Amino acid sequence: MKDFKPLDSDEYNVIREAQKAFNDVKQIPCTACEYCKKGCPKQINIPAIFSARNEQLIYGQIEKGQQKYDSLIENSAKASECIKCGACEKICPQKISVVEELASCAEVFEK
Ligand code: SF4
Ligand code: SF4
Structure with missing residues (x-):
């Protein structure tokens, strides 16, 4: 540890830019908690669909x-x-607009 050198301001800026770029990526903020799955009358595997879309x-x-x-x-x-x-x-803790997101997934995956 005696050779430890803290990051300088340029290095901090690079990290901040990288964090910003990551946060700007549009993604579906699903945590795969699966609360939504049990109540779905169509038994749609919502988190797995969102995971496939997030891959993209x-x-x-x-x-x-x-x-x-x-x-x-x-x-x-x-x-x-x-x-x-x-x-x-109603049950999603992430307040995801599931219906809208699924429609968008259908548009992309089922075209
Ligand atoms: S809105 Fe769609 S995905 Fe959500 S529970 Fe109803 S049928 Fe399932
Ligand atoms: S859509 Fe919401 S409730 Fe369903 S798994 Fe993702 S975070 Fe959980």
Whole structure:
């Protein structure tokens, strides 16, 4: 530790810029708590769909996200099967506009 050198202001600025760039990335702030899943009448795997979409939004992994989605809907409902009942939105601790986000996922993944 005797060689420890604190970051200088330029280095702090680089870190702040990186944090800002990360925060500016549009992503769905789903924590995968899965509270929404139990009450969904269509049994849509909401967090898994959001995870596939975040793969694209955060990491730019377009194909990987699509593959995740395609394999997910082999055994569960598609994003477009949402009937907009709103049950998930009432329970989501992150206050995510699930209906809107699912519609956007359907647009991207099911085109
Ligand atoms: S709004 Fe859609 S995703 Fe949410 S609980 Fe209802 S059917 Fe499921
Ligand atoms: S309740 Fe909200 S944060 Fe939790 S898994 Fe569902 S969408 Fe994600």
